[in-house]
Amino acid sequence: MEVAYVSAISALAGSVIGGLTSGYTTWLTQRTQARAGMIAHDLARREDLIRDFIVAASKTYGDAIVNSEPKMPELVDLYAMVSRMRVLNMPRSVACAEGVMTAIIDTYFAPNRTVADIRELLKKGGAVDPLKDFSEAARQELGAFASL
Template identity: 45%
Template structure:
């Protein structure tokens, strides 16, 4: 073979390898950026869902403490959010949300609480039905943050 042909082939192969390396690096960078953006979006979506659930659960729980007749619209909204959590959240978060829904329904079946009884519940901590749910959400967010790196 002619030395000039070998030089030309070596130059072409080198240019091809350099081009492929550049394309691969760009693809890898783009893929990493898209994944990071998706995780940020997913986290924001979960935060909105959890915030809305906490607000709805609080309203339903306060209503359940004061009334025997359930707020069916509120309970429907609450269980819609629980169903969304079953699709989007970890099993632990969804299970804790379901337990809150059950506690609220059970509270409607119990006698109405007086202000004095509510004060006692505040003092002994039994009024806080969202504590374990909040802990499960925090653990899930820490898990998402760990996956990011």
């Protein structure tokens, strides 16, 4: 009779172990998928923020080249985007974005330029792209974040 008990207990233990293994595998798979979904969502948020900052900063810089009067709502929007980058823990992008903000404000207080002035500046090798460092920093941070 003991052989029957051993056989039944072995079968029962095998079923329990198989069930637990299957349950653990399912839980682990769902957890991994949820984490991948969160990372994809966070990456999309960062990409949208960077895109919006580049578009807004480009327009504001273009305005600063030809005008001497800053448009405060546009500057406030840019500062809000920089603060959102801080929240998302993008330190290098924040530092470069602050440099872009400084360049934009300095450009407002510089003499207005014409298209001919900009052409001459480009011919002499002058910098007219304050977003270059920001773009490179953002690309590196997004690449590092995506590889998580």
